Amino acid sequence: MNERPDGYGWIEVIAGSMFSGKSEELIRRLRRAKIARQKIVAFKPRIDDRYDDDDIVSHDDRRVESHRIDTAEEILDYVDDETQVVGIDEGQFLGPKLPEVCEELANRGVRVIVAGLDQDYLGRPFEPMPALLAIAEYITKTLAVCMKCGRPANRTQRIIASRERVVVGAGEAYEARCRHCWNPEEASEDHAEPDGRAMRRRARERESSGRGAEDDARGGRDVSEGDREIEFDERKQPIKAESKGERSGP
Numbered sequence: 079m080n081e082r083p084d085g086y087g088w089i090e091v092i093a094g095s096m097f098s099g100k101s102e103e104l105i106r107r108l109r110r111a112k113i114a115r116q117k118i119v120a121f122k123p124r125i126d127d128r129y130d131d132d133d134i135v136s137h138d139d140r141r142v143e144s145h146r147i148d149t150a151e152e153i154l155d156y157v158d159d160e161t162q163v164v165g166i167d168e169g170q171f172l173g174p175k176l177p178e179v180c181e182e183l184a185n186r187g188v189r190v191i192v193a194g195l196d197q198d199y200l201g202r203p204f205e206p207m208p209a210l211l212a213i214a215e216y217i218t219k220t221l222a223v224c225m226k227c228g229r230p231a232n233r234t235q236r237i238i239a240s241r242e243r244v245v246v247g248a249g250e251a252y253e254a255r256c257r258h259c260w261n262p263e264e265a266s267e268d269h270a271e272p273d274g275r276a277m278r279r280r281a282r283e284r285e286s287s288g289r290g291a292e293d294d295a296r297g298g299r300d301v302s303e304g305d306r307e308i309e310f311d312e313r314k315q316p317i318k319a320e321s322k323g324e325r326s327g328p
């Protein structure tokens with residue numbers, strides 16, 4: 079019973095924009111496996127050390143215990159011959175080896191489930207998710223609801239001015255948008271927020287991080303493409319009535 083049939087593993091990918099329910103769907107699948115008494119092990123990237131919660135958490139506060147890792151290679155250290163299901167959240171932050179690691183696990187007979195952003199805020203494929211989509215047996219594209227017009231949304235709109243690929247600790251810096259309402263230019267200028275919310279937020283961030291006035295003059299911190307990408311952890315944001323629902327996203 080519940081033996082792992084050798085060679086019968088596979089890869090499932092849950093991909094979509096922020097606020098599309100990726101973590102929720104990952105947790106749902108992991109819980110179903112748990113109910114069937116399968117041995118599961120879950121992972122998420124160590125991207126934001128301000129919080130020490132190790133669980134994968136969805137907006138409705140369902141959670142699954144997980145290990146925090148920096149790169150996909152570390153997953154192999156936690157998987158033994160008994161492991162039947164491996165769950166991975168925020169796959170886009172686990173580095174270029176993620177597809178290779180998932181492939182190896184699936185070949186060993188493990189069911190591998192990976193949730194992650196398929197696009198960044200500029201609509202570019204968010205590596206290594208595209209490569210993973212190519213080799214996966216099953217793909218679920220999750221859609222959010224466009225926060226402007228209410229159509230199905232598969233894009234992440236940044237609503238503050240920043241050129242970092244990911245803004246740390248800022249679930250409220252993003253909205254789900256449909257193809258029609260999405261506009262990457264909004265993220266490049268302060269005009270995205272004429273009421274000055276972005277400036278006030280940066281002021282708060284500077285206070286807490288101790289950054290100086292020079293950053294302000296430049297309109298915030300710039301991180302070049304080659305730098306290590308930092309993840310924000312929107313799931314830690316308090317849910318507000320007017321806000322977008324999902325706390326876990328890109």
Ligand SMILES: [Zn+2]
Binds near residue numbers: 229256257
């Ligand atoms: Zn729309």
